Amino acid sequence: MVIVNKNEQPYSLKLDRFAEALQGATQAYDVLGGKPVSLQSGALALQPGQGLLLEIK
Amino acid sequence: MKSRTLFAAMFLLAGYIQQVQGQADIRRVEPAFWWAGMKNPNLQLLVYGPQISELTPVVSHPGVSVKQTIRLENPNYLFIDLDLSGAKPGAFDIGFQQKGKTVRSYTYRLLEREKSSSLRKGFDPTDVMYLITPDRFANGDPSNDNMEGMHERLNRTFKGGRHGGDIKGIADHLDYIAGMGFTAIWLNPLLENNMKEYSYHGYSTTDFYKVDPRYGSNEDYVDLIRKAHSKNIRIIMDMILNHCGSEHWWMKDLPSKDWINYDGKFAPTSHRMEVVLDPYASAADKKMYTDGWFVETMPDMNQRNPLMATYLIQNTIWWIEYSGLDGIRMDTYPYPDAGFMSDWTKAVLEEYPHFNMVGEVWNANPAIVSYWQRGKINSDGYVSYLPSLMDFPVQETLGKALPQKETRYDSGLILLYRIMVNDFLYPDAANLVVFPDNHDMDRFYTRVGENLNWFKQGVLFLLTTRGIPQIYYGSEALMTNAPSGDHGSIRSDFPGGWQGDKVNAFTGQGLSKEAAETQQWMKKLLTWRKTASAVHYGKLLQFVPEDGVYVFFRYDEKQR
Structure with missing residues (x-):
């Protein structure tokens, strides 16, 4: 999952729209940050201007 | 005095021998x-x-x-x-x-x-190309900076001069390139360019069978490719079939009146590449585009002459077979005779069916770029065999969309999304080469106003979307250019490639904090991509950007 985020303020990305791709996954791995990311809350907190590369577990 | 007399006598004798021998x-x-x-x-x-x-x-x-x-x-x-x-x-x-x-x-x-020569596999979506301008990467052998018989001499203080980079400089740093995670190198042209000035870019060939001695020998080139292969790096040769340099040896004694277009006399090309596929084009416009020369120092070769056509096709096959190439980047693809380009690609692929070639069709309109890809059914009946094209539409859009204000319909990431929708035009979008910049345009970091967030988002997009990414040397260390569009500055020397360089991007010494961090960031991303099967051959699923966020997935059975 690749996220290109141009917001200059922190942004909460709701995940329900991506259900067909996420297929109920609750865990991901932030490849460039080198850390696990939980998808359980149904949203991702994006840092301003941050691009994110997630491997969906 | 004595030696001068002897010299004169030898000169006369030489003339005499030529006469008596016929x-x-x-x-x-x-x-x-x-x-x-x-x-x-x-x-x-x-x-x-x-x-x-x-x-x-x-x-x-x-x-x-x-x-x-x-x-x-x-x-x-x-x-x-x-x-x-x-x-x-x-x-x-x-x-x-x-x-x-x-x-x-x-x-x-x-x-x-060589065994299995005909079965060689060309570059593919598992690769990321590192584009190098050989004169500007690293000077591994200062002894070849000036060579006897070569007009232009070293002048590192001049942006448009020769700076001394060479094949040894590239060979010496293959570990750096492989270590960064690149798996292929596209080298700007290395063939002899014995021009009086501006020879460093290499696009004015003066001998199609010889590496420029200021870079090294033909054997050095072959050794570089062998060494690169031993490090799992593919080599892509930059070729130009449209024109030669005005100092090419045959320009002094042309084989025939029709060897060079416009009877060997300069007439400029219109650069209107649309005329080739324009259903309403005039013959006058077609001639001006195809037969016109780039500049006076680049005579436009007539590939409709079958001898010229065969010469060029054999020359390509010779370099593939001789040096062990893994691919070709073809310069100015729509400029030569279109029928000839079709014959050329077909002939190469008949010898090497799994080879890859990428053409430069510098146009932001995907309909025009797609016309030239193998498998495209064109309404005018033109059949192309070219497997890959440079994705100029994506390059142009990416650099525009990132710095733009986000609006719902007209600007920002929606443009990037829309350009990807145009993939329906391509027979094989996965075989396009995607790139943020190259040797002919502003460096990407400059293009996005030196905004590190935009730079990284652009690179992340290119390294994960469909296609075969290409990164210009030095981008990993945030190289910039000034003023905008200045070719000599775009193709600046790689820091650390010359003895005495205060900044060394090979070792990290003297790099700014941002540059050093970006280099490590890109290395991590490239290394991850090497085994990311979903990015290599997986499908692409994208979502319409909303609120300034563009989300897409690459997925296969193993990864998403």
């Missing part, structure tokens, strides 16, 4: 050697020398026969069509006869092909 002589045979067992058994030799056309070539060797001999209005050229159907590797003599007597002889060699 005029006909051999100065060049091209290609100088070939291979036994090529799929196409035909080989056409260009023989050049004073009055050579007065002689008749004779071959007496099993498996080799002279099919025909072609003479032109210039008596200094002779073209020999050989049939090598049954030839084995080895040498044979071509006798050149006059009145039934052999007066000249040339020993021709047919080499044994």
Whole structure:
């Protein structure tokens, strides 16, 4: 999952729209940050201007 | 005084010898050697020398026969069509006869092909290319900075001058390139460019069979490729079939009036590449575009002349077979005769069915770029065999969309999304080469106003979307250019490539904090991509950008 985020303020990305791709996954791995990311809350907190590369577990 | 007299005497003697031996002589045979067992058994030799056309070539060797001999209005050229159907590797003599007597002889060699040469695999979506301008990457051998017989000398203080980078400089830093995670190198042209000025970019070939000695020798080039292969790096050669340099050896003694377009006299191209596929185009516009020259120092070759066409096709195959290439980047793809480009790609792929070639069709309109891809059904009936194209539409859009204000319909990431929708036009979008910049345009970091967030988002997009990414050397260390569009500055020296450089991007010494961090960030991303099967051959699923966020997925059975 690749996220290109141009917001200059922190942004909460709701995940329900991506259900067909996420297929109920609750865990991901932030490849460039080198850390696990939980998808359980149904949203991702994006840092301003941050691009994110997630491997969906 | 004494030596001067001796010199004068030798000069006279030399002239005398030439006279008594008769005029006909051999100065060049091209290609100088070939291979036994090529799929196409035909080989056409260009023989050049004073009055050579007065002689008749004779071959007496099993498996080799002279099919025909072609003479032109210039008596200094002779073209020999050989049939090598049954030839084995080895040498044979071509006798050149006059009145039934052999007066000249040339020993021709047919080499044994490397095993599986025809099955070589070209670059593909598992690769990320590192584009290098050889004069500007690293000077590994200062002893070849100035070479006898080469007009232009080293001048590192001039942006448009030669800076001394060479093949050894690249070979010395293959570990750095492989360590960064790149798996292929596209080198800007390395062939001889013996031009009086601005020769460093390499796009004015003066000898199609010879590496420029200021970069090294043909053997050095072959060694570089072998060494690169040992580190799992593929090498992509930059070729130009549209034009040569005005100092090319044949420009002083053209084979025929139609060898160079516009009768060998400068007339500028219109650069209107649309006319090639314009259903309503005039013949006048087509001629001005296809036959016109780029600049006066780049004579436009006439590929409708079948001898020229064969010369160029054989030259390409010679370099693939000789040096072990993994791909070709073809310059100015729509500028030469379109029918010839089709013949050229077809001939190369018939010898090497799994090879890859990427064409430069510098146009932001995907409909135009897609016209040239293999498999495209064109309404005018034009059939292309070119597997890959440079994705200029994505390059142009990415650099525009990132710095733009986000709006729902007209600007920002929605443009990037929309350009990807145009993939329906391509027979094989996965084989496009995606890139943020190259040697001909502002560096990406400059293009996005040195905004590190935009730079990283752009690179992340390119390294994860469909296609084969290409990164210009130094981007990993945030190289910039000024002023905008300045070619000499875009192609600046890689920091650390020259002795005494205060900043060294190979070691990290002296790099800014941002540059050092970006280099490590890109290394991590490239290394991850090397095994990311979903990015190599997986499907792409994208979502319409909303609120300034563009989300897409790459997925296969193993990864998403």
